[in-house]
Amino acid sequence: MKKAIVVYRSHSGVTRHYAEEIAAFLNERTVAAEVVSVGECKMESLATADFLLLGCWTSGLFVIGQHPDEPWLAFVREMPALTEPQPRVALFTTYKLRTGSQFARMRAALAGKTAAPQLELQSRSGRLSDTDRQALERYLA
Numbered sequence: 109m110k111k112a113i114v115v116y117r118s119h120s121g122v123t124r125h126y127a128e129e130i131a132a133f134l135n136e137r138t139v140a141a142e143v144v145s146v147g148e149c150k151m152e153s154l155a156t157a158d159f160l161l162l163g164c165w166t167s168g169l170f171v172i173g174q175h176p177d178e179p180w181l182a183f184v185r186e187m188p189a190l191t192e193p194q195p196r197v198a199l200f201t202t203y204k205l206r207t208g209s210q211f212a213r214m215r216a217a218l219a220g221k222t223a224a225p226q227l228e229l230q231s232r233s234g235r236l237s238d239t240d241r242q243a244l245e246r247y248l249a
């Protein structure tokens with residue numbers, strides 16, 4: 109069975125909920141998905157994952173300057189560089205107005221640590237949409 113790790117950083121719970129919905133969908137698709145916060149994640153577990161989904165709430169000035177927050181960035185700094193076979197990476201975020209530079213900043217932080225992310229999911233509500241489900245199907249395929 110393929111294994112996925114969904115690692116999230118959430119300030120007030122919305123991104124945690126999104127992470128849990130993503131993991132529930134993966135489990136329905138017979139991928140063994142585990143959800144952990146950046147604080148709980150065991151770095152050694154990352155190397156055993158087929159799929160690594162990394163999420164953080166959008167922090168910024170609402171119209172400009174969106175970025176992942178410091179605990180998420182600190183987690184990525186501590187992450188080992190994942191070598192072959194590298195997990196397939198996806199990013200996710202929740203936001204209120206616009207995600208702006210959020211994904212670019214997440215990708216920049218991850219450069220050299222993981223393969224380039226193949227999927228970016230975003231949600232205002234923290235609920236998985238039908239579009240998200242279709243995108244996740246393609247990511248798993």
Ligand SMILES: Cc1cc2nc3c(=O)[nH]c(=O)nc-3n(C[C@H](O)[C@H](O)[C@H](O)COP(=O)(O)O)c2cc1C
Nearest residue numbers: 118119120121122123165168170202203204205206
């Ligand atoms: C200090 C602060 C800054 C924020 N900046 C942005 C922003 O730049 N763009 C945006 O769309 N939402 C912004 N938001 C809204 C959050 O990204 C949104 O509420 C998110 O779903 C929170 O996720 P969480 O419940 O997992 O912490 C901000 C919220 C806070 C508290």
